[in-house]
Amino acid sequence: MKDALKVQVHGSYKMSQIKTITSGIVVGILAGTAVSMFRWAIQHMMAVMKGLYTGILAHPVDALIAIVINLAIGLFVGWLLHQQPDIKGSGIPQVEGQLLGEIDYRWWSVLWRKFIGGILAIGSGLYLGREGPSIQLGSTLGQGVAHFTKQVGFDRQVLISSGAAAGLSAAFNAPIASTLFGLEEIYHNFSTNIWVISLTSAVTSDMVATYVFGLKPVLYMKSNPMPLQYFYWVVILGIILGILGRFYQMVILRVSAWYQKIGRLPWYLDGVIPLLIVIPLGMFFPRLLGGGSDIIVHLNAAGYSTIVLCGFFLIRFIFSMISYGSGLPGGIFLPILCLGGLIGAIVGSLAIAIGWVSPEYFSSFVIMGMAGYFAAISKAPFTAILLITEMVGTLTHLLGLAVVALVAYGVLDALNGKPVYYAMLQQLLQNTKANDLGRTVQITKPVFAGSQIDGKLVRQINWPAGSLLTKIVRNGIEIVPSGQTPLRWGDTLYINVSTKNQHRITETLTRLTSES
Incomplete structure (x- = not known):
């Protein structure tokens, strides 16, 4: 009888894994297709708008055409925002809120508006990234799959999180980092089912995007790893990145409020402001347009002076804030990497100028700058290390990336x-x-090892009011809990939470299950 039960449990678990992988493939194909179309449209629109802006110097009438086009974009995207405010900004906070159960929206309503609005806002040359919208596009497609397959609760959440990983993977061709970002930053859960479906969808999505855009890494650049004798510069860079990362956080979290104080337009039309400012920027600094990948890949060969690099950083920093604070659909992920790369370039050029570092390691400063700045601002160091490794296309910088990410993270903390x-x-x-x-x-x-509830019985735990433990999954086996059930590290708890004071309840549960 016991052997029969083991076979039944093993067979059920195996079928569950097959279902999980199949769902991940479906979500990955859908997200990869949608985000690849999104990337393709942005690239082509950016090329057209860049040509229009740079042509103003030779044909001043083009300035009037650019103003009319950008005003039309601002009004149209503002109309989309007014209809569906959940397409505002990056989209990553909305996805996190949805997975916490504190926000919900209709998937199709967000999907098409985010798709069109993101293309128009980012493609116009604003200093916005495609990755945040790509994550939200992927998550809404995961939500759509859940809708058509009638999956609710935890199963629906898993599909949404796998869609988010697939969206980022297609945006950056970085499936491993995208999976980890979904687990580390968005879902905050490393259970088997979640990482299996997230990895499956991310790899599938990356295959679709690779078919469209090729195998070349998004931020590929020739580089030499930093020798250990120069690693004191890695520590110095990490400290600078941590300090400037904290400053970035302080500004980005206040810029929306500044718009409300100084602007007389309705909030959903604030995008008109950066869309007009971008025209002169596009005239004189066309390489700085967009999320920043163009300037990153050209830093090594361009030979910019330290003063020019500082100027580029100030322009990118200020206009990134203006662009994102307007609420237009677009992310900060790639702009953060661009700013980090510029900081690394500035520190590297100074080190080289005073003769303390060989010029052949300039690109190492750029690469480490991207990783450290993102690690600090997002507080996701593992994702930062893997993301830059995949986007640059080399494993030789892993030690430097790890050191700079940890130092920057520690300083910001x-x-x-x-x-x-x-x-x-x-x-x-x-x-x-x-x-x-x-x-x-x-x-x-x-449940993490060393947490407050590790090793305790269910009845011994002071569960917050408004929560109910309904299921425990241990080593792939479902357990119906009772007061006498012991909890162990590695368990995944399924808890029903009242939407009243949900955030407070969730924070309490996080403290109970996290490492002490």
Whole structure:
């Protein structure tokens, strides 16, 4: 009898894994196709708009054409924002809120508006990234699959998170980092089912994007790894990145409020402001347009002076804030990498100028700058290390990336910085309506070794009011809990949470299950 039960459990678990992988492939194909179309449209529109802006110097009448086009874009995207505010900005805070059960929206309503609005906003040359919108596009497609297959609760959340990983993977051709970003930053859960479907969807999505755009890494550049004798510069760079990363957080979290104070336009038309400012920037600094990948890949060969690099950094920093603060659909992911690369280039050029570092290691400063700045601002160092490794296309910088990411992370933590997307979610939730009091959502929490509940019985735990433990998954086997059930590290808890004070309840549960 016992052997028969083992066979039944093993067979059920095996079928569950097959279903998980199949779902990941479906979501990956859909997200890869959608995001590849998104990338392709942005690239071609950017080329057209760049030609229009640079042509103004020779044909001044083009300035009037550019103004009319950008005003039309601002009004149209503003109309989309007014209809569906959930397409605003990056989209990553919205996805996080959705997975926490604090935000929800209709997938199709967001999908097509984010797709069109993101192409128009980013393709016009604003200093916005495609990765945030790509993550939201992927997550809404995962939500759409859940809708058509009638999956709810945890199964729906898994499809949404796998779609987010697939969206980022197609945006950057970085499936491993995209999977880790989904687990480390968005979903905060490393259970088997979640990482299996996320990795499957990310790899599938990357295959689709690779078919369209080729195998060349997005930020490929020739580089030499930094020798250990120069690693004191890595530490110095990490400290600078951590300090400037905290400054970035302080500004980006306030810029929306500044718009409200100085602007007389309705909030959904604030995008008109950066769309007009981008015209003169495009005339004189066409290489700085967009998310910043163009300037990154040309830093090594261009030979810019330190003064020019500082000027580029100031322009990119200020206009990135203006672009994102307007609320137009677009992310900060790639702009953060661009700013980090410029910081690394500035430090590297100074080190080379005074003769303390060989010029052949200039590109190493750029690469480490990107990783350290992103690690600090997002507080996701593992993702930063893997992301830059995949985007640059070399493993030779792993040690330098790890050191700079840890130093920058530690400095920002010492300055009391929080993960930027989490902080953005808190701002977003302050502006949303209160949820229905009688509704509940299901969340999952992994139990970490050394947590407050590790080794305790269910009845010994002071569960927050408004929460109910409904299921425990241990080594792939489902357990119906009772008061006498012991909890162990590695368990995944399925908990129904009241939407009333949901954020407070979720934070309490996180403290109970996390490492002490």
